[in-house]
Amino acid sequence: MQPAPPDAPRTTILPSLEGLLRFLPQTAEPTDRRVAIVGTFPPRRCGIATFTADVRRSLNLLDGWACDLVRILDDDEALTEEPALYRIRQHVQTDYRKAADRLNHLGIDVVSIQHEFGIFGGIDGAYILDLIDRLTAPVVITMHTVIETPTQGQRHVVAALLRRADQVIVMAKKGADLLNDVYGADPAKVTICPHGTPNRPFARPDSFKASLGLSPYKVLLTFGLLSPGKGLETLIAAMPQIVAAHPDALYVVLGATHPNLKRVDGEAYRDGLIRLAEDLGVADHIRFVDAFVDDALLLTYLSAADIYVTPYLNQAQVTSGTLAYAIALGKPVISTPFWHATEWVDETCGALVDFGDSAGFAAVISRLLEDPAQLLAAGQSAYAKGRTTIWERSAEAYAAAFQTAITRRQEPHLPAPRLTDQSLPSLLAVQRVTDACGIMQHASYGIDNRAHGYCIDDAVRALILIQRFRELGHKNHTLDHLERTYAAFVQHAWNPDTQRFRNFMGYNRTWLEAEGSPDSNGRTFWALGETACYAEHEQVRLWAIALAKEVGPSAATLGSLRAQCFTILGAVSLLHGEPHNLAVYDMLVQHAEGLMARFETHSAPTWQWLEPSLSYDNARIPQALIAAGVSLSRPDMLAIGLKTLAWLDTIQKSPNGFFRAVGSSTPATAFAPPRLLDQQPIEACATIDAALAAYAATKQSKWLIMAQTAHAWFFGENDNGLPLSDQRGGCFDGLTETGVNRNQGAESILALQMANCAMARVTSVGISPPARPIGLSM
Template structure:
């Protein structure tokens, strides 16, 4: 049998990686595997584009936030000859919202899958629940490490009990003598308390530190060792803030001689020496929501006397006298327990003996035996057709998402409007439309991909919008490169696109400062909503209002303003609609998909069937004239498409493709009809060569998008409008792909 493993893996410093390493080693070394497992390899997860010097068994890596890597991994595993796949699941190690990127990989695998769950949430979000249910649906068996996990899976996630297998967290079969370990670390005269693992605020180290003064009064020889590095994700976002706060607490309590921080990620041998040297192991976690703990398992395996808060896994593992529990955040209760145990060596020894006896049953060799038996059982079963959804969107054809060209176009004022080929054209300066689109794109990129560059761009685009707002709430549009205003009041279209971006910001702001600024500008502009005449400006404004109302549904005044604007579009539709012309004007012009899109958004908010019908009818009409040959053929801007007249083919522009992508995405979101995902993907492929000229508008070298094409070929200039249209479309495809795999159908 050939096994493919998927998970994090050393040298990446990660608890799941340690588990994967131990599992692979234990199965490969087990006598039971000699006649059954003849080959194994790893597919390892990288984080934030970091690279690691992996050992030879790692045959492929997945970059956490690169969706295409997951598809490539599925294809690689399918072609590898693997008979079985073993996946380690933890929400934080896979890309996409709540780790959704793992789903398309699992859907494509053509062999049975064992999934080991390291986290099972009691109160999951909608996405977390949907994703975990789908993972369990795809798995042949789901391995859990506590009985509480079985309870949650069956009662919360509706997983069949027959699919769930209980296998204890393995413990390395490493043992050191207590006295010798103490001697090696020169701790013979100390009573050693120990906590190890990645540091973070949920670990509750301060609870132990606050308990120490009362303990030291009775046992002045006590030393508390805190062993472990700060968790990489915390370090990335908050630095050593928590560790520094602990040092300050130690100093304020005058405990510097009794607390020692060892900021290292230990190899197993060294770690187990510290465990052997300790007298009491403490896990002071701050809340109950932990379904398993490798650190606690290791301590039990070594035979430590353990004192812990009653989180789920500890309550289960320390039952029947195998350890002692104290309440969350209760330093006084902890100090009482520590004084009792340190003052009664016989009681302490009894705890150690019970832990040791239990630990003998959870060694990695025993755990490996259970995994091997499970694999044999699965492969001995008749082949069953596992319910796997067909992938509608093929991410393998998407270029990697890149903000390289946007970075090239953006300076400290805003995004430059035009480009000569891939080089910013400073002579043309800046415009409001593009900075609004850029803000929308940056918000989407940060929300979906946690792109740090996108976060850094946001205040630039938002400050441009704020700078160009007039006292009456309208906006100027154009600004020269030397920061001179080029107009007094911009177009209604630029106004509407700005409201769209601001509305999206109010529902997706990454911090309060951006939210408050966006809210200020949005409501300064709101007095102008009813004055709009251009139906595309009205449509763009409606979309912004809809995004605002999604996060502020109780704003009845804004809801009624949305309804009034929607019925302005409905009236235009009714005035122009005939038996063969289901449209808002007597021509199809530019940015056409925005009109049905705005009504699709409004229908979702207002729950109005008339608005929904006009949206779907006009969308069907537009689709029939632009996608009848199996690819998107945009209405050209040279002469447009007059009712009963000839259709213009050339002068096709990316903003029209973007409008179609967004329109089909919202149609799927509203109706859950998967045909709209096919049409969305078809529309997006216009950028990559599925168009009238069969030429790609996306430039794989500059990472920009060309400004469109004429009958002579592609306009190779790569301005902000076209490049942002591509990037927003790309992000929408990724979002639609996630939604597809989270849907029940």
């Protein structure tokens, strides 16, 4: 920071913090709560599509709720006339972000995500996080599958979903137990809502058989998309013994081959089942119905069945829609003991048989068919159980979860008041200090000081700022040009001989050092992570991913506290897009554990900090702990991050409640109180980012207030009562003892605009059309 020129006049352009409450939106209670349900949808042939359609239909029949659709399309799926708020192409990452922007614009009250691995794009379905991260409405996630032994990538995605969700729905107690035990879910967030089922009267099977050509058989039925995991071989192998006791037994296998299996192997699996039946001499007692049936035909087949059979081979199935339907229609169920079945099937309504035990299935089924009274009693017991799961009850349970999510979100959101354009994101000043090489480091007043040239610190701050604009949904040639300029500077700064980035470059475009400081290297890794995660263009993302991979071993060895914090922030962003990246994961764990050790070493009851003195960019330290705690599902890290941020807030607050940045002249003496001046913009910017990270992790409004207080510092709510922003997106270099430092260096300008973008993420700024950022041609 250069010496300060003469002071500016004292003016205040924003009201006090208390006055901000007057700008809170006053909304009327709508007649219906609007729900957007995100999932696959018919005619796509999968269980989630059917479930999504049923949930939507049931909610629309419930008073007080209106449910619209955001439809996930696979590569082969054609558009239909079915109305939808948005259609997301499964493997197009930007579609997820655009869908979120659309839902935000429409003012949806709650978003219901139907989650299943395989229906969302990205590694382990990570693209769905792009949608959830941008949503302003509460999010309720239905977990159709909960994996007991997930891969690292699956664990990362599920943990991220659980953190971001306001409520989580599972369909079985086992699912709730796994979320709690394996993924560390908050039990208060998790609701058990059994799979919904049709509301049909109890009926005897014989009255439905004729229409399907099933008279006079005793019908065993399995329904679902054919795949090896269904265990159909087990039941086919049981049929000779069953037929010997009951020559009128017929096993109906209802369902098309799973599309993914058919795409690879054609009908080889079905043909193998048919050959097995022929080899066992029971081909005439097994009927394959190769069709993806609609609800009406499915219910007719279920009604015609005497016994429903689920011989599944995999215990780890939390939900089976077909099992739920069979019970609801009053079918005795003979099943293997997969998780969902163990919670619903007992001796009153059927039986459980060991996996792969064909003889056991044959014995149980034969005994049940021999006793019509017992068969009827088992069906009536199943029907009674199923009454609690009909779609009307399911819709009510969903509505209750939605209302809980909405209620939990009803804490004050403090929007940046639109008294001036200065609180809106702007690139005018950023463009002013950027040339074809990079971004000028310092300025005399508002004139570039070429004597100080360029530095990578500011280039990567600018690259991060570009990604902040990307997060707000903006894309244009100006952003593209600036992004490529800063990226090229970063690329040129990498010194493969030293395995470090250079930092300072003269105006004559010669490097002034072989390697930069550890902090500048850590900050550069952070920018690469942000760019890899949020860049609009694939070539830029691939560049950032490749360079981050090359730089990674060097970043893992950075030893300074802030360098480690910056590296953590970059690693968290990289893992957002590449949850399977073990090298980045290990680096994140290593540096985060290092921060925890520092806290243990230096903290004391009155000094809740990771080093014996306060320095610069202080809030990045708790921000890194919060980000690592969230990413690694480490409540202990998150707790220390929140504790240190709360302590820092007490240090950075004046008696009248203003934000008071730790002055850059604060001595490095152990436990020394901070100097009031010179206060620099990067402290306010870092505090805003850290506070909003804390809010995202806890939904506690005190963190929003902290962010707003730090943001107001730029506009005059500070010790000197002087604004640091100007009308063209610039920012003065800091508060001095007598006024403001009137120079406008790149660091200060970037800090203001990063702060404006951050606050725009928690308000409508930068999303709704009236808030178009200044200096952008959209």
